Amino acid sequence: MIGLSVTAAPATAAEKPQAKASSVALTVNVSDKVKVDTGRYTATYNGKKTVNSGTNKPALPLLAGDQQLLSVGVFAQDAAAALQNGTVYSGACSALAGKGATLVAIGDGSSCVKPGEAVTVNLAELNLQKLGATTDYLLNDQSKSVHVKLGPVNDLVQTIVSGVLSKVGGLSVGVDLDAAESTCMAQGSDFKGKTQLKNAAVTVNVPGKGDIKVADLPTNPKKNTTVVPDLSPVTDAVLGRVDTLLQSGLKSKIAPGVLDVSIRIDLIEHIKEQLAVLLKGIETDLVKLTMNKQDKTAKSLEVSALDIKVLDAVKKIGAPTAANVAIGTSTCGTNGLTSSEEKAAASGDKKNVDVVVSGDKSDPDTSVQVKPDNAPANAELNLLSSPAAKGGFAAGALVLLVAAAAATRWFLLRRAHA
Known part of the structure; x- marks a missing residue:
């Protein structure tokens, strides 16, 4: 494990440096009113100590009905914040990868996951008869x-x-990838963020023809690169x-x-x-992708590896799995604490909040079981949901790689003095 000892010097009332970072592996806006995600993991340095909250052992909430966003995947989300030599630092990393991927502990912020098999993010099912065919x-x-x-x-x-x-008559729209990840690092008021995509492409499955590739996505996309795939090959x-x-x-x-x-x-x-x-009529009105989406303020930077919006034409003629999907969102900076975070920092409490999944709570099969904090490194977790007929989430299995927190502290600022 690569590590760096960081000692927090006592802060005076006059100077109270703050650093904060957070990560969310996957966020799905099913509609304007329904939103699910893998939970947010946050690290906050309040001038005296670092407080962690949320979960860095993310689980995927499956979508309602017969729709299934993912069948198999590995998620990574982690964050840290600290004071070193009078300068506050924060860093975050989040990723989605295919089955068999492994989380890696590195110090330079170049990556947080080693890709495994390919995984498909299912975006929508198109019905040509609804189109008028x-x-x-x-x-x-x-x-x-x-x-x-x-x-x-x-x-x-x-x-x-x-x-x-x-x-x-039934076409499936999705994004195939080996891995999609974002990293964000902040040193004082200096922010750096980037995205890496491994073998990523937008595809449309045509019955009898297989997957038709409509857009190849670059490995190292520039900031806020937008792509609207052309459906003419389909x-x-x-x-x-x-x-x-x-x-x-x-x-x-x-x-x-x-x-x-x-x-x-x-x-x-x-x-x-x-x-x-x-x-x-729908050749250029399918989905819109923003790669390496970056939103910077005076005190923070947010980076999303992939931000995918299903366009209106698809919503009219198909069954979108989601209206918007954000993959690998990492935030870092020196933004201040919320009142609840200040209270947690003062008490020294460390919270580990499990993912909350909506559904019929009276049905024990709808619950999502998250590995406990003492789970061994590289433990695998199988998730099952109840049948959609009970109003829970779609049946499906998700293999999650759960790495021990110590093994995934990539952000321990190995290059802080570089």
Whole structure:
């Protein structure tokens, strides 16, 4: 373990240096009124001693209904504040990574997690029928020539088209990544923050085509870098899948000679043109991502590795898992204490607040079990929630890596004198 002994000199009434840092691995705004997160871990130096509150052993509250933001993941969130040689310091680190990731203890603030497997953050399920991709719309033809040419197989064609829509009508939007983390360090009034993304990309899953990558995210994004993914590759994939399914369905279910080849080709092209018009409307109105989001004041700096906003078009035609998702939020600075924090500092109390998860408290299966403070380093924790039918959180399992606090004090300011 890399460490640095820090001795707090007695502070006089005239000078009372303060430092404060906090971290939240994941924050999910389900709606304007519903917000869940992994809990906040805070370290505050009040001029005499450091007071810690919250939890640095984060657990994920799963979302209500059938929606599931994550299936498997590892979270890291830690913070520290101290006085050294008359200067106050604070630092924080927070991250989300895939299963098998490990927390690392380092002193230079360059990283707080070693990536494992890839993890997907599920943002929304798109329903093309809600977009307007119905059988009636796709077969709509102002000249009626399509229906006239189809003649006796008109009803059968409608059945085939309906079947095709059911196979391609559900698209899943998500962010795939090995790790996303932010770090924040403050020395007096000097603030430094950064973000690292490991193999991160925005993807849309098209049934029968797999994941279509619509945006690659940089490893070391510049401050407040914004990306709005272009959905045009998804449009191409959907139309290609529709073409394949229609060709197969029309050939296999309509007897040879009943539907002329030229009519079949015209029909497929007509359907694809109608569908393309609908998809065009959401090609640049899917999600908005801000990487390395930084918000600085005179006394503090807040850094979020990824801030993801689901745009309005998605909300109208799908089921967003969340309206806004913030991954890896770290805050550091010399901001003052709240009244409750001053009281805790005066008493020397150290609080460890477990994550609070809403749900049916009468159902024991809805509770989230968090590893106790004396959990061994690198212990794994499995979380299960009750069925959505009881109003609790969606069923799912989350493997959390719980590291001992001493092993994750990356921020012990090894380079304080650099």
